[in-house]
Amino acid sequence: MTDTFTDTILNMTDTAATPEDYTGEDGLLYCGKCRQPKEAYFPEGKTLFGRDRHPRECDCQRAARKEREAAEKQRSHLETVERLKRRGFTDPAMREWTFANDNGKCPQMMKAKSYVECWEQISGGNYGLLLWGQVGTGKSYLAGCIANALMEQEIPVCMTNFALILNDLAASFKDRNEYISRLCSFPLLILDDFGMERGTEYGLEQVYNVIDSRYRSKKPLIVTTNLTLEELQHPEDTAHARIYDRLLEMCCPVCVTGENFWKATAQAKMERLKTLLNGKEICL
Incomplete structure (x- = not known):
């Protein structure tokens, strides 16, 4: 020895x-x-x-040691970000929703960048966003940019929607509280396409439970919706009223006014196809 x-x-x-x-x-x-x-x-x-x-x-x-340490730190960082994005996104395509890939046609994108830059104060003050506007104006993309930028800083984010949440809750009856607690554990929760889920009594109750639990967690929430601010402020019944009231209490409304991304993409594809076909008339 x-x-x-x-x-x-x-x-x-x-x-x-x-x-x-x-x-x-x-x-x-x-x-x-x-x-x-x-x-x-x-x-x-x-x-x-x-x-x-x-x-x-x-x-x-x-110098060699510092280079090795920097390489190891970068490798560890990339692994962490990869793990966060696998866990935080429900659709792999969301990984491409970044500020770097933005086409510059959404006037509210600067607000998204500021949200990320002020994250420490945002998180501490529990400031959420309610991104509303017409279909295809880039609401989900804007929220995805925030999610990607924060995860690049190794901050966990969950971006999902109520259609998936309701399916998960229905499949895990015994673990509902644990499931909702996990959603509320993320420093930022993003609920995409709010209002598209079925308005059944059960569905509305679960929607309220998730939003109310997030409210009580005192952590920021971002919601994207095609509902108008008028519809949110004047709901059709009591069940919707208590949900919308919670959202408006938690989130600052931001009207997203970018040009219709879907229409622009479809038009661009049409023009490329016409070019490939050398201007021949076809029925599309």
């Missing part, structure tokens, strides 16, 4: 030399590249297992 321990210590205090290294006038080993010592004497003439010196990083070794 003692010999093994001694060998370990001796290996730790031994300095590996390369062919370019040399011994300086002070008797220490120097790096042949940066000309900095790769050894240092113990203070006050002390020794350890008969040795009077210990390894020291030269500039080359320090």
